[in-house]
Amino acid sequence: MTIAAVAPVAGATRRRSKAHQWKGLLYIAPAMVLVLVFFVLPVLFTVWMSFHNWPLMGQPKWIGLRNYSRMLSDTRFLSAIGFTAFYTVIVTVAIFALAFPLALFVERERRGVGVYRSIFFLPVVVGLATASLLWTWLANVDSGLFSPALRALGLTEHSINLLATFEGAFTTIVVMVVWKIVGFTMILLLTGLQAIPSDLTEAARIDGAGRWQRFRHLTLPLMRRTLALALILSITGSVLAFDQFYIMTSGGPQNSMISVVYYIFNQSFVSFHLGYGAALSIVLLIALVALSVAQLWLLRVEDER
Incomplete structure (x- = not known):
């Protein structure tokens, strides 16, 4: 085939490729509009607000980076960061400590394994606000079930209000969140376990690798x-x-359970420091983006190896 004959074919192929690209852009255009309207523009407006003293009523006033510099001396914000970090570590460790054994348990084919998976996953479908209200009732000293159960087990001699102290409220919230989330993490880990080729596991078993060695090295x-x-x-x-x-303790007792998002809520919609709340939101967004970048870095390192 001559060059003169090949050129029209190549041109037609490029035109078809461009047509497919435009069709693809047309299909994703509605999603792009939604992202632009409901995410990009609000974020840009929040950034603009963060450079202002923005009262609920009245004219906003440009103050530059003063809202951001204010965070460095805001002891309540720093305390919220410390509490959120402590809560994150405790909850994450507790979730993985339960989710991994559960995933290993339901990964094996046995009688009734589907029922076990459904039972473990069932709390995930309950909304977090609904679960918080449910556990608030369960922890109620007068009408709840936890206090009578503790007395029946001989752990306490009298009725106890679990949400009245930091230790009791924090433990109750952690247990509730683990109960609510562990099923979702279990399913994620289960998909990873099921993606491991059975040939590799069988080969390691034949080579004499014990259960712990297979778990650690494979x-x-x-x-x-x-x-x-x-x-x-x-x-x-x-x-x-x-x-x-917010639902179970309203940040108490004595404002000892104020998370970063709760503090942003208070600054923005209780104290009406909208500019400062916007600056806090941008800092939180940057922190979350950093976490996402860390995830991508972990995946990239795995691919390179």
Whole structure:
């Protein structure tokens, strides 16, 4: 075939390729509009607000970076960061300590395994606000079930208000969140376990590798991608914690359970420091983006190896 004959064919191929590209852009255009209207523009407006003293009523006043510099000396904000970090570590460790054994348990084919999976996953479908209200009732000293159960087990001699002290309220909230989230993390880990080729596991067993050796040198390395995803989702969800503290304790007792998002809520919609609340939101967004970048870095390192 001559060059003169090939050129029209190549031109037609390029035209078809461009047509497919434009069709693809046309299909994703509605989603792009939604992202632009409901995410990009609000974020840009929040950035603009963060450079102003923005009262609820009256004219906003440009103050530059003063809202951001204010955070460095805001002891309540720093305390909220410390509490959120502490809560994130405790919840993440507790979730993984339960989710991994549960995933290993339901990964094996046995009688009734589908029922077990459904039971473990069932709390996930309950909304967090609904779960918070449910556990608030369960922890109620007068009408709840936890206080009579503790007395029946001989752990306490009298009725106890679990939400009246920091230790009791924090433990109750952590247990509630783990009960609510562990099923979702279990499913994520289960998909990672099921993606491991059975031939590799069988070959390691034939070579004499014990259960712990197979778990350490085969299961964990092959599940690195799944573990990174589950870890980032758990940390991100914990950093954004708000509903459980607002509903169950209202930040108490004595404002000892104020998370970062709860503090932003108070500054923006209780004290009406909208500019400062916007600056706090941007800082939180940057922190979450950093977590996402860390996830991508973990996945990139795995691919390179």
